[in-house]
Amino acid sequence: MNYEQLNDKFGDYLDKSMTMLKEVGLIDLLPDNVNCFLYEKYRGRTIAQAVNYIGTDRWEMRFCIKHFETWVKENNELEILDTMLHEFCHMMHGGFGHGKQWLEYVGKINEKFNMNIQRLG
Numbered sequence: 728m729n730y731e732q733l734n735d736k737f738g739d740y741l742d743k744s745m746t747m748l749k750e751v752g753l754i755d756l757l758p759d760n761v762n763c764f765l766y767e768k769y770r771g772r773t774i775a776q777a778v779n780y781i782g783t784d785r786w787e788m789r790f791c792i793k794h795f796e797t798w799v800k801e802n803n804e805l806e807i808l809d810t811m812l813h814e815f816c817h818m819m820h821g822g823f824g825h826g827k828q829w830l831e832y833v834g835k836i837n838e839k840f841n842m843n844i845q846r847l848g
């Protein structure tokens with residue numbers, strides 16, 4: 728699978744996770760300025776990160792390309808959506824870290840879609 732194909736898949740899963748956020752009423756909590764992309768520089772265990780440019784509402788979701796490619800090959804939609812939704816919840820108001828507010832956001836998603844988004848991963 729080449730980069731372009733992977734990137735297309737990445738876009739599809741982003742759309743899907745956005746739809747899920749809509750269905751639980753969380754979509755409006757996302758900042759306006761979010762750039763999501765496959766990231767080639769992670770080494771080791773890091774799967775994804777939500778990165779904020781301090782003092783702005785500018786966010787990035789960096790998703791490890793190696794993990795993504797593995798999960799696409801395995802057709803492991805659950806891990807991909809779990810990771811994306813985990814990171815999106817960090818971008819919502821009060822969602823920094825894995826505190827009370829973040830747990831409340833992921834709790835809504837877990838309940839609605841019978842998922843198990845957790846602090847780790």
Ligand SMILES: [Zn+2]
Binds near residue numbers: 824
């Ligand atoms: Zn996290």
